[in-house]
Amino acid sequence: MQQPNFPFDIRDVEEHDNEELSKYFLGVGKANIQVGPKKYLLISEYKNEAANIYNMPVRSDDIFIVTYPRSGTTWTQEIVWLLASDLDYYTAANTPLQARSVFIEFSMIMHKEFLDKMKKVHAGKEENLKALDVVSTPGTVQVATMPSPRIIKTHLPMTLLPPTLLDTCKVVYVARDPRDVAVSFYHLTSSFQSFNFTGDFKTYWGLFVKDLMYWSPFFDHLKEAWEMRHHPNMMFLFYEELTQNLSATVKRVAEFLGKEYTAEQFDELCTHLKFDNFKKNPSVGIDNLKELGIMAQKGEFIRKGKSGGWRDYFDEDMTREAEEWIDKNLKDTDMRFPAV
Numbered sequence: 020m021q022q023p024n025f026p027f028d029i030r031d032v033e034e035h036d037n038e039e040l041s042k043y044f045l046g047v048g049k050a051n052i053q054v055g056p057k058k059y060l061l062i063s064e065y066k067n068e069a070a071n072i073y074n075m076p077v078r079s080d081d082i083f084i085v086t087y088p089r090s091g092t093t094w095t096q097e098i099v100w101l102l103a104s105d106l107d108y109y110t111a112a113n114t115p116l117q118a119r120s121v122f123i124e125f126s127m128i129m130h131k132e133f134l135d136k137m138k139k140v141h142a143g144k145e146e147n148l149k150a151l152d153v154v155s156t157p158g159t160v161q162v163a164t165m166p167s168p169r170i171i172k173t174h175l176p177m178t179l180l181p182p183t184l185l186d187t188c189k190v191v192y193v194a195r196d197p198r199d200v201a202v203s204f205y206h207l208t209s210s211f212q213s214f215n216f217t218g219d220f221k222t223y224w225g226l227f228v229k230d231l232m233y234w235s236p237f238f239d240h241l242k243e244a245w246e247m248r249h250h251p252n253m254m255f256l257f258y259e260e261l262t263q264n265l266s267a268t269v270k271r272v273a274e275f276l277g278k279e280y281t282a283e284q285f286d287e288l289c290t291h292l293k294f295d296n297f298k299k300n301p302s303v304g305i306d307n308l309k310e311l312g313i314m315a316q317k318g319e320f321i322r323k324g325k326s327g328g329w330r331d332y333f334d335e336d337m338t339r340e341a342e343e344w345i346d347k348n349l350k351d352t353d354m355r356f357p358a359v
């Protein structure tokens with residue numbers, strides 16, 4: 020199906036694949052679509068926002084943070100927001116990151132069936148219903164009235180974003196080893212009720228390597244950005260660079276944004292960003308989503324913060340399969356994940 024003002028086909032997922040997805044993602048059911056020639060897997064609500072996002076007015080001082088899910092987006096949002104906001108820790112502590120840096124396609128995750136269910140759960144509780152309205156308002160509507168500079172989060176691949184993006188504003192793309200991504204995404208989608216994944220990790224990984232995972236195909240997502248990495252407005256980062264050398268990487272981001280700070284200020288920023296502090300920081304968490312029952316209480320948004328943790332989840336067969344899958348997908352690119 021062709022949408023007005025949107026150049027890509029949006030198709031239903033093939034019945035066999037849709038069966039498989041709906042068997043495990045109980046929160047989404049069969050509301051799956053695939054977009055464009057790469058067949059990016061998204062939730063059908065995306066149809067309502069595809070053209071709005073693709074054609075959204077971009078401002079020259081916008082900064083987009085583009086990632087495949089669970090690649091260090093939240094960490095990067097806080098880095099970029101603070102660097103761009105003259106290290107305003109007061110506002111950072113008092114305004115949730117979700118409001119400071121809007122997730123442009125979040126309304127897709129709050130898909131209709133799930134939202135209706137949530138509204139029933141919260142019937143009569145005006146505050147909660149208002150909060151539901153806020154989180155399900157399309158990102159394009161939210162950012163239209165945001166003061167500049169806007170720091171915008173998205174998991175959409177570069178080709179589904181405004182085609183003028185890189186020539187207009189800065190983009191920070193973050194990539195991460197797909198094995199750690201899969202483990203982290205597995206935990207998130209198991210506790211995020213609008214996905215409600217009910218299988219085990221091995222099943223999850225089986226879907227992941229078949230590109231039957233939301234925002235996949237993983238490698239196309241990364242390669243689209245990798246090919247643009249020499250554009251002066253594009254910074255391509257790896258999560259592993261952040262975990263291995265936070266200070267040097269944060270300084271590179273500052274340089275990219277044209278921001279200068281003293282050594283003491285960078286030290287203070289890195290202390291703020293360190294995993295143990297970050298995990299305790301309510302402003303970057305999503306406790307509001309837990310309070311609304313969108314995320315299960317036991318779910319952890321900022322979880323382990325390690326590179327290489329996938330080893331605890333992969334048996335020998337999966338390890339070999341992962342290596343083969345990664346090798347195959349790296350054949351036509353010089354992109355390499357930093358060794359950890």
Ligand code: A3P
Binds near residue numbers: 094204322
């Ligand atoms: P794990 O689940 O492996 O711990 P995203 O923000 O894109 O959803 O990515 C989430 C991943 O980034 C999670 O990975 C989370 O713990 C990790 N992360 C978030 N903040 C971090 C920090 N300050 N230091 C290290 N890792 C962090």
